[in-house]
Amino acid sequence: MGVLTTKPLTPEQVATLAQAGGLLVSAADLPEVTVRVNAFLDGLAPLDELPLDSVQPIPALPHPEKTG
């Protein structure tokens, strides 16, 4: 399933993760935030199958020679 985990994160784990990052997730927001975090982990899992080892993580800087 996920890229870095084998089981979906629980709301409690998500709350702890948020706390570690200095964010407070309210009780009302926590269920959906948990679903979203787990969905990201699921949705991004196929990236593991891609040949990314030699790909550089550069955001779009398409034509540096033409800018500046």
Add this chain to the structure above:
Amino acid sequence: MIETDLAFTPVTELAQLVRERKVSPVELVRMYLERIDRWDDRLHAYVTVSRDAALEQAKQAEAAVTRGDQLGPLHGIPIAVKDQFLTKGIRTTNGTRALADFVPDVDAAAVTRLREAGAIVLGKLNMPEGGMLGTRDWPYGQPRNPWNTEHEAGASSTGGGIAVAAALCAAALGEDTGGSIRNPASYCGVVGMRPTWGRASRYGLLPIVWSMDTAGPMTRTVADAALIMRTIAGHDPKDVFTARLPVPDYVAGLDGEVRGLRVGIIREFFESGLLDRETGDAVRTAAAVLGRLGARVEEVSVPMILLAGVIFCAIADSGSAVQHRRELLDEPDLLDAGPRRRMLAASLLPVALYYKVEQARNLMRDQIRGALERFDVLICPSAPGPAGRIDRAQVATWTTEDLIKFWQRGSHTSPFSLAAVPALSMPCGYTASGLPIGVQLVGRPFGEGTVLRAAHAYETNSDAHTKRPLLS
């Protein structure tokens, strides 16, 4: 000419009428203000109508015509601007409650260029909070699609799609990060263009994702898009990533000639199971029209393309979370629940995963640009189907499956944002229920002229752009 016809008249013709003194800028501004008064309580295209300033500018524009001054290409044309662009003296909310009283003292570069060309800023256009899809309680009113007000109008240049389709302005300035011009253009049956990243300045544009945000036109014709594109494009010292390349005369390039043009129809969208049948048929018919005009249309594969949505959202939601971190920390209740939860979730993604996402983005960019080495233009649906119903768009409880599907649907526009190439959506038909269908044309970096030329050739040989919504 009856007033409704005048309101729907293309910018290129309105500008000519103004130059020939057949129509006055004051008349145009009053006409659009009256249409806003009549229809916008229901449609909610506008956040702010700049009534007095627009009328004052119109009077000055009229005086310039009377004096015989040299006039810009958009002289006296009332244009509306997405509320993501800074506008001097006009409230700029970015769709958020947090900026409800923010009145900038500068114009965004794109707005400056429109004003220098003679355009009159009629007002600021509605958008989801911070440009993020998923806004549930719209701070400035629930936008509605002019073709059927029970349906959504797309996002995030939402007001632009509505205002152009309903002729509540002559044209609009939109912003596109992952599809924010093309999606509402598709849903509302208008032309919307995202230029190459670096073609138009981002100065004064409240950011979503620095490496994908672009200004672009939303219009009723391709020629109008070409005219506005030419106006806003070009190097700007205030945005170091704007290209120093000269800006072609896009309007002059609309010669209708597509013979020999290599057009690649992207296969994966038609095999995804996501595509609405009417949409697929309409897009294939549009490609066939280009074929009949002499273009060489073939299928092309971009294997990663349906992953674009999740890659884009991982980047965009993380970027938005950084932009709105102060609100997330100090005033989370100022943010609508939809965008807030998106940003909170993205804030928790591991750095190693984000690194992998940026690698995947580069791989996708290589695939798209590889396809564009073999083809001059790529063609595909702007969205997998027409605008959905508002009550269905307001999802109360998301599941993982909902989100995966949402991301896959976003894969129709976001790949070309990730690849930083130009893309244009234009109407190519209507569903049996009367909702617009959009076709998307994609070009090489800085190939806006080719995209516009192909779009114009299609438009000239089709009639989807001639229909108007029946407002009620």
